[in-house]
Amino acid sequence: xxxxxxxxxxxxxxxxxxxxELRGKYKRSVLGWSWSLLNPLATMVIFSVVFGRLIGISPxxxxxxxxxxxxxxxxxxxxxxxxxxxMNGSMVALLGNAGLIKKVYFPREILVYAxxxxxxxxxxxxxxxxxxxxxxxxxMVLPWILGIILAMVLMTLFVTGIGLMLSxxxxxxxxxxxxxxxxxxxxxxxxxxxxxITTVTDSHGIPPWVxxxxxxxxxxxxxxxxxxxxxxxxxxxxxxxxxxTVWSLGVxxxxxxxxxxxxxxxxxxx
Amino acid sequence: xSEPAVTVANVSKMFRLYHDxxxxxxxxxxxxxxxxxxxxxxxxxxxxxxxxxxxxxxIGENGSGKSTLLKCMARILRPESGSITVNGKISALLxxxxxFHPELSGKENIxxxxxxxxxxxxxxxxxxxxxxxxxxxxxFIDTPVKNYSSGMYVRLGFSVAINVExxxxxxxxxxxxxDEQFQRRCNEKFAELRAxxxxxxxxxxxxxxxxxxxxxxxxxxxGRVRMSGPAGEVVDHxxxxxxxxxxxxxxxxxRGARWGSGEAQIDDIQxxxxxxxxxxxxxxxxxxxxxxxxxxxxPVERPVFGLAIFNIEGVLVTGPNTREAGLVPDVIHGAxxxxxxxxxxxxxxxxxxxxxxxxxxAVVHPFDFxxxxxxxxVDAGIPHETFGGVMSLGGRxxxxxxxxxxxxxxxxxxxxxxxxxxxxxxxxxxNE
Numbered sequence: 001x002x003x004x005x006x007x008x009x010x011x012x013x014x015x016x017x018x019x020x021e022l023r024g025k026y027k028r029s030v031l032g033w034s035w036s037l038l039n040p041l042a043t044m045v046i047f048s049v050v051f052g053r054l055i056g057i058s059p060x061x062x063x064x065x066x067x068x069x070x071x072x073x074x075x076x077x078x079x080x081x082x083x084x085x086x087m088n089g090s091m092v093a094l095l096g097n098a099g100l101i102k103k104v105y106f107p108r109e110i111l112v113y114a115x116x117x118x119x120x121x122x123x124x125x126x127x128x129x130x131x132x133x134x135x136x137x138x139x140m141v142l143p144w145i146l147g148i149i150l151a152m153v154l155m156t157l158f159v160t161g162i163g164l165m166l167s168x169x170x171x172x173x174x175x176x177x178x179x180x181x182x183x184x185x186x187x188x189x190x191x192x193x194x195x196x197i198t199t200v201t202d203s204h205g206i207p208p209w210v211x212x213x214x215x216x217x218x219x220x221x222x223x224x225x226x227x228x229x230x231x232x233x234x235x236x237x238x239x240x241x242x243x244x245t246v247w248s249l250g251v252x253x254x255x256x257x258x259x260x261x262x263x264x265x266x267x268x269x270x
Numbered sequence: 271x272s273e274p275a276v277t278v279a280n281v282s283k284m285f286r287l288y289h290d291x292x293x294x295x296x297x298x299x300x301x302x303x304x305x306x307x308x309x310x311x312x313x314x315x316x317x318x319x320x321x322x323x324x325x326x327x328x329i330g331e332n333g334s335g336k337s338t339l340l341k342c343m344a345r346i347l348r349p350e351s352g353s354i355t356v357n358g359k360i361s362a363l364l365x366x367x368x369x370f371h372p373e374l375s376g377k378e379n380i381x382x383x384x385x386x387x388x389x390x391x392x393x394x395x396x397x398x399x400x401x402x403x404x405x406x407x408x409x410f411i412d413t414p415v416k417n418y419s420s421g422m423y424v425r426l427g428f429s430v431a432i433n434v435e436x437x438x439x440x441x442x443x444x445x446x447x448x449d450e451q452f453q454r455r456c457n458e459k460f461a462e463l464r465a466x467x468x469x470x471x472x473x474x475x476x477x478x479x480x481x482x483x484x485x486x487x488x489x490x491x492x493g494r495v496r497m498s499g500p501a502g503e504v505v506d507h508x509x510x511x512x513x514x515x516x517x518x519x520x521x522x523x524x525r526g527a528r529w530g531s532g533e534a535q536i537d538d539i540q541x542x543x544x545x546x547x548x549x550x551x552x553x554x555x556x557x558x559x560x561x562x563x564x565x566x567x568x569p570v571e572r573p574v575f576g577l578a579i580f581n582i583e584g585v586l587v588t589g590p591n592t593r594e595a596g597l598v599p600d601v602i603h604g605a606x607x608x609x610x611x612x613x614x615x616x617x618x619x620x621x622x623x624x625x626x627x628x629x630x631x632a633v634v635h636p637f638d639f640x641x642x643x644x645x646x647x648v649d650a651g652i653p654h655e656t657f658g659g660v661m662s663l664g665g666r667x668x669x670x671x672x673x674x675x676x677x678x679x680x681x682x683x684x685x686x687x688x689x690x691x692x693x694x695x696x697x698x699x700x701n702e
Contacts, residue, residue: 009388016385023378024371103368104386105345175294264348267341268285 010107017114022121036122037129040074040081047073051194060196064233066139074130075230076193076223082123083159083219084184089115090163091170091177098270108266109259112163120156127152134230144229147236151225154248158218161251168262171269191219218247273357275438275469276320276343281352283313283338283493312338313349314493320438320486322357323467327474327484327501329508335493336473337442340364343471344440358437358469361387365442367427372416376407376426379415383430397433404455405429425452432459439463441472475583481505482658530628530638534566534573534602539626539644550644553651554662558615562626564638565605572598572631575608580642581660582621591633598631616662617648618655 025036051057052069059072093111094101101108127148134141141148170176192200200206200214214220221244225236286307313335320326328336341347343354344362369386370379380401384394394401402411405425407418415423460483463470474480480487481501488498489508497504542559543549552558562575576591590610592598623642629635653662667679 009385009390012390013385013388015391016382019378020371020374020382024373097369099365100369100386102346103365104362106386106388173295173298175296179295265286267346 010110013106014110014113014117017110018117018121021114021118025118037126040078040126043081044070044074044077047077047194057195057199059231060198062232064139064231066134066137066231068137071134071137071139072196072227072231073194074133075227076191078123078126078130079155079222079226080188080191080193080219081126082119082155083162084188085119085122086116086159086163087166087180087184088177089119090167091180093163093167094171094266095174095270101270102267108263109164109256112167112259113160116156116160116163119159120152123152130230139231139233141230141233144233147229148226151222151229151244154244155222157248157252158222158244161248161253161255164252164255164259168259168266171266172262187217187219190214190217191223193223197224218244221247273322274319275322275324275357276326276471277353277355278316278318278320278339278343279353279355281313281316281339281342281349281354282311283335283342283347283349285310285312285338311493313342315352316490316493316495317352318488318495318498320469320471322469324485325464325470325472325483327472327480327487328490329474329477329480329487329504330490330496334490336490338493339490340440340442340471340473356438359388359434360438360440361431361434361436362440363428363431363442364440365427366424366431367415370415370423370427373414375414376402376411376418379426380430383427384434387431387434389434401426401429401433404432404459421452428452428456432463436468438469438471441470443474477505477509477582527641528639528643529641530636532638533568534564534570534628534637536562536564536626536628536638536640536643537605538563539624539640541624541644541646550646552615552617552646552648554616554618554648554654555652555664556615558612560610560612560624562608562610563605564602564608564628566602569601569603570630570637571601573602573637574598574629574631574633576627576629576633577610578625578627579617580623580625582623585660587617587622587660591627593631593633614664615648616664618659618662619648619650620660621645621647 048070052073057069059067059069061067062072090112093115094108097111101111131141131145131148166176166180197220201211206214221240225240225244228234228236287310288307316335316339328339330336338347340362341364342349343356344360344364346362346364367379367383369383371382374382380398381391381394384397384401385391389397402408405422405428407422407426410418410422415426418426460470464483472480472484484501486499487501487504489496489504497507538561540548540561540563541550541552542561543552544557546559560577562577564575566573574591574593576589578589579587581587592608622645624644624646625639625641626643627639628637630637650656653664655662668676670676
């Protein structure tokens with residue numbers, strides 16, 4: 001078969017499956033699309049009240065002069081939501097389409113790609129709205145749009161790689177999703193989303209070796225990169241950019257290898 | 271046509287039969303390995319060639335590997351060893367409408383399903399009208415498919431799948447769905463594809479159908495090719511084998527089930543020929559008695575005996591019972607027999623199963639139900655009909671060219687006036 005024709009066909013399939021995700025998701029709900037925005041908005045409000053007001057976490061005043069907890073929070077939260085939804089969505093991408101996989105041949109990884117791509121769509125809209133919000137607050141984020149897009153592309157690769165692994169492993173080990181649920185909670189608090197990174201790095205009570213391990217977390221770097229461009233209006237650290245690039249590419253390659261390895265008996269195991 | 275459409279070379283496929291279906295990470299970690307399993311050889315070194323432009327059938331008992339082979343051809347399953355080469359575009363009709371999203375409209379699903387089956391958006395644009403028209407869903411195309419009837423759903427699925435215009439079409443027994451009219455359209459479509467020299471590979475249990483539509487057949491047994499060649503030849507050998515096989519008492523699954531409360535029980539079901547001898551080989555047109563032997567440990571009031579005859583495909587041919595025939599004993603206690611005497615048994619050649627039941631008068635509570643307990647074969651007899659079907663109607667043929675003698679099937683002829691004009695005779699009846 002002509003590989004180029006195969007690719008075009010796969011692209012059409014990817015587009016159609018993504019549309020299915022997007023159209024199917026909120027089709028029968030009154031608020032429709034706004035649900036996808038309402039969710040992060042609600043999280044933001046709750047977290048702002050709980051962590052910003054009640055517990056009193058305050059963001060560091062940014063070099064841009066901005067000191068606003070909801071804005072600070074959102075810069076990390078949107079990236080986090082993309083990761084968390086991507087992981088949860090990929091885990092059911094194959095299981096939820098068992099009927100299809102058992103009856104029709106098509107490249108199976110497209111199901112994972114479609115899941116991530118559909119989430120990318122929400123991610124873009126959320127980012128857009130957040131930028132408007134930041135502009136209203138007086139942060140001139142527009143020059144950073146290109147950088148944000150690049151960071152989003154890297155995050156997409158990162159999430160796709162993890163998604164490929166999780167999707168196929170979840171077919172073989174059905175309790176993986178519970179484990180991932182716990183892992184995600186832990187990961188969330190290990191990443192400086194609701195608190196500034198300095199809370200950990202500047203703390204005197206935490207041993208230095210713990211801090212060294214703490215900053216190895218690739219999501220930490222992702223959040224810092226988004227935050228420095230959106231909240232601080234500063235160029236992110238090159239070391240962090242290089243770090244997440246290596247992670248993203250590495251994870252996507254490993255994801256593909258793992259997927260290939262387990263893919264062969266997929267139709268039987270489902 | 272020189273190149274074969276599908277070449278299957280030394281293909282083996284193993285399935286894992288897990289002892290416990292507990293596929294969890296927890297269990298794996300605790301055990302230090304994944305669940306135990308046995309390997310089951312679904313396909314064992316299968317080689318065959320499907321010539322281009324032919325309709326090729328796969329037959330065999332359940333579990334013989336024919337569906338597995340089809341799925342391997344469709345690339346859904348990946349064989350452990352061997353190779354399958356397909357020349358041209360392949361499309362599989364294993365399930366109609368697989369991948370439809372219930373919330374999406376028919377139109378959206380056409381594009382989605384088309385893409386899944388390997389059609390580009392442009393191809394679908396081009397064929398969209400044909401697809402909708404063939405499915406006959408013009409008015410409902412913007413309705414979410416969850417509101418479709420199952421018939422509409424299947425029609426749309428078939429319509430998309432068939433419009434993929436594959437060079438090789440793989441068909442599992444999906445065509446036994448849909449209403450009569452839709453079935454006919456499917457069959458027309460297949461005939462059209464065959465006429466266009468497309469290659470079709472079909473899996474079915476319907477031997478009559480396979481004999482009619484297939485050019486060549488491969489008979490699979492325990493994952494191996496037992497025989498392959500011209501359709502008629504293979505079906506004959508297969509039938510000969512399956513019929514002798516059964517006499518050794520080997521029963522395939524799904525037969526011989528029995529349930530009921532047991533106050534009265536059916537001990538035996540016998541077929542008696544015209545001389546009262548027990549047999550399980552009959553001929554069309556013969557006199558036969560179906561005898562049910564029963565015993566009741568306690569008095570059972572007003573029981574109803576029922577019989578049901580199924581053909582080999584599980585289609586109910588007839589289901590007579592004593593209540594509808596007006597025979598209701600007040601009470602049975604002890605042993606006895608109930609006979610159904612048939613002067614002319616009109617079943618056509620084939621294999622049939624009999625179920626027998628013993629119910630209360632309301633036919634609600636089963637005392638004993640013996641599902642497909644006895645199997646028998648019917649060989650050709652009189653009337654002699656070989657063009658398929660289950661039963662003969664036992665009709666008589668006559669022909670009457672205008673102004674000539676009536677010609678009867680047995681060759682005798684008489685003047686039309688001698689027998690009386692059928693129209694005037696019926697007129698007489700009306701006047702009485």
